[in-house]
Amino acid sequence: MNINGPFVEKILKLFIREEMKKSHFSRGIIGLSGGLDSSVCTALAAGALGPKNLTALILPYGKVSQKDVEDAELLVRALGIKSKTIDISPMINIYYERYPFKNNVAIGNKMARERMSILYDFSVREQALVLGTSNKSELLIGYGTIHGDMACAINPLGDLYKTQVRMLARHIGIPKQILNKKPSAGLWKGQTDEGEIGLTYKELDEILFLRVDNKKSREEILAKGYSEKSVDHILKLIKKSSFKRNLPPIPKISTRTVGHDFLYPRDWE
Amino acid sequence: MKVALAQISPHLGDVKKNLALHLEYIEKAKKKRTDLLIFPELSLTGYTLQDLVPDVAITPGDSKELAFLLKAAGKTAVVLGFIEERAEEKGIFYNSVAYLFDGKILHIHRKVFLPTFGMFDETRFFAQGKNFFTFPTPNGRTGMMICRDFLSYGAGYLLFAGGAEIIIAISAAPGRGLSGEEGFGSSRMWELMGEMLSRFSNVFCIYCNRVGFEDGKPFAGGSFIFNPFGKLLCLASYTESQMLIQDIDMEESREARKLWPYKRDDKPEIILESLKRIVGKYEY
Numbered sequence: 001m002n003i004n005g006p007f008v009e010k011i012l013k014l015f016i017r018e019e020m021k022k023s024h025f026s027r028g029i030i031g032l033s034g035g036l037d038s039s040v041c042t043a044l045a046a047g048a049l050g051p052k053n054l055t056a057l058i059l060p061y062g063k064v065s066q067k068d069v070e071d072a073e074l075l076v077r078a079l080g081i082k083s084k085t086i087d088i089s090p091m092i093n094i095y096y097e098r099y100p101f102k103n104n105v106a107i108g109n110k111m112a113r114e115r116m117s118i119l120y121d122f123s124v125r126e127q128a129l130v131l132g133t134s135n136k137s138e139l140l141i142g143y144g145t146i147h148g149d150m151a152c153a154i155n156p157l158g159d160l161y162k163t164q165v166r167m168l169a170r171h172i173g174i175p176k177q178i179l180n181k182k183p184s185a186g187l188w189k190g191q192t193d194e195g196e197i198g199l200t201y202k203e204l205d206e207i208l209f210l211r212v213d214n215k216k217s218r219e220e221i222l223a224k225g226y227s228e229k230s231v232d233h234i235l236k237l238i239k240k241s242s243f244k245r246n247l248p249p250i251p252k253i254s255t256r257t258v259g260h261d262f263l264y265p266r267d268w269e
Numbered sequence: 270m271k272v273a274l275a276q277i278s279p280h281l282g283d284v285k286k287n288l289a290l291h292l293e294y295i296e297k298a299k300k301k302r303t304d305l306l307i308f309p310e311l312s313l314t315g316y317t318l319q320d321l322v323p324d325v326a327i328t329p330g331d332s333k334e335l336a337f338l339l340k341a342a343g344k345t346a347v348v349l350g351f352i353e354e355r356a357e358e359k360g361i362f363y364n365s366v367a368y369l370f371d372g373k374i375l376h377i378h379r380k381v382f383l384p385t386f387g388m389f390d391e392t393r394f395f396a397q398g399k400n401f402f403t404f405p406t407p408n409g410r411t412g413m414m415i416c417r418d419f420l421s422y423g424a425g426y427l428l429f430a431g432g433a434e435i436i437i438a439i440s441a442a443p444g445r446g447l448s449g450e451e452g453f454g455s456s457r458m459w460e461l462m463g464e465m466l467s468r469f470s471n472v473f474c475i476y477c478n479r480v481g482f483e484d485g486k487p488f489a490g491g492s493f494i495f496n497p498f499g500k501l502l503c504l505a506s507y508t509e510s511q512m513l514i515q516d517i518d519m520e521e522s523r524e525a526r527k528l529w530p531y532k533r534d535d536k537p538e539i540i541l542e543s544l545k546r547i548v549g550k551y552e553y
Contacts, residue, residue, distance in 0.1 A: 006451070007450075007451045011444075011487055264321060265321070265484050267483050268321070269283045
């Protein structure tokens with residue numbers, strides 16, 4: 001689980017620079033919440049592309065996460081990048097006034113997709129590629145909104161567990177107030193990731209690391225002393241969220257089919 | 270003799286651009302009076318080709334790209350990787366490495382060990398090579414391998430038994446595995462094999478890997494040369510493109526064999542008979 005901060009920083013910056021170049025973009029755009037993942041990704045992208053070539057969009061819902069907005073603005077100033085703050089509450093409110101629905105998860109997803117929609121609109125306005133900020137822990141258990149915060153052109157942090165993102169954040173000097181706050185998707189007031197997932201990131205990442213990186217079976221993980229409740233919960237989440245990690249299935253009825261046996265690399269030059 | 274390792278990042282699926290890149294490195298190498306210039310696996314095409322394989326394949330003897338390269342290389346020996354479609358086997362594609370010298374292709378090796386597990390999918394796209402031969406060159410008797418071939422000690426043994434003085438492995442090896450150390454965990458694996466093979470075969474072991482990303486996979490560079498005593502002579506960056514140049518003294522192969530008679534004491538006939546007995550017990 002340990003990482004070498006300078007090496008990972010170097011590799012991820014090279015990745016950002018090279019994937020941008022292959023997509024024929026020189027500028028990037030990123031949704032910055034003021035949380036750990038988007039802050040780390042913003043700092044890496046600013047370093048990789050140069051501060052002038054990165055725009056951060058800060059997209060709060062009204063005043064719900066005022067502290068996060070302040071932290072995001074602090075990071076923007078420290079990195080010397082361009083930013084724009086857009087309150088998404090008018091768009092969200094007008095929709096739910098017309099089609100009321102009292103469901104926190106659905107509303108949270110709607111907000112994530114509103115942010116995605118703005119990011120992709122600005123992607124065209126600014127001729128900038130959208131950088132994603134999903135980490136490996138989230139991707140594996142499906143803790144993200146499909147076509148929402150999971151939507152992006154490249155995803156630099158996708159192979160780092162939350163624990164490792166935190167290690168990297170410490171190495172690259174992310175401000176303390178961002179580093180030390182409780183991880184939250186900011187979906188509603190007082191929401192925390194750990195509260196919603198029902199596990200601490202420490203336990204989650206340790207179990208995921210054993211299962212995914214070391215290919216340990218359920219029984220082998222249990223033998224290491226992890227509770228049956230936690231392990232089974234995580235295994236269930238991995239399985240349940242498989243659809244978020246795959247393209248929608250296409251019925252294969254011809255000899256050559258997109259998603260089955262029409263196989264071309266994305267980085268095709 | 271002077272050896273140059275072109276640790277490049279080929280353009281995926283664009284033979285024209287890669288040909289220009291090769292010609293650029295050949296010019297650079299010639300200016301430095303290099304005797305042997307080595308490019309990585311599939312240097313002419315990029316690695317993650319999938320269904321692009323037939324579109325970028327070339328046929329030795331009927332390829333203007335190879336003709337260009339042979340002409341440009343002249344008396345500098347050039348080793349490069351490409352997709353091969355043999356004139357007598359149209360529609361069959363190999364992951365191949367060619368040794369060019371003085372207007373001729375001295376040898377072609379076709380990758381035997383095609384990794385097909387985890388992130389690798391080579392048997393889906395390539396036919397399997399069947400031989401590990403050594404061949405004479407002006408720079409000593411040489412054997413070649415491609416990437417995963419090098420991780421088979423059986424393959425290394427065959428080149429040793431074939432009398433190789435130089436073993437060249439070209440590679441497109443992605444880095445993987447993090448720890449507190451600098452670099453990827455997988456890099457050590459290649460270095461360990463290089464050290465072992467050079468030390469116990471008394472050969473120069475030359476490994477040329479690539480760098481750059483393809484669909485998120487980072488190729489981990491770290492090209493190297495070990496001398497016939499198992500001593501590391503040079504090691505390239507794990508992340509950056511570079512041309513690594515190293516003088517080597519072929520006399521060291523003789524010196525090493527004098528001190529450590531592994532080659533003299535080798536027992537290929539016993540190994541062959543033992544293998545026959547092992548294979549003979551297979552249940553079909």
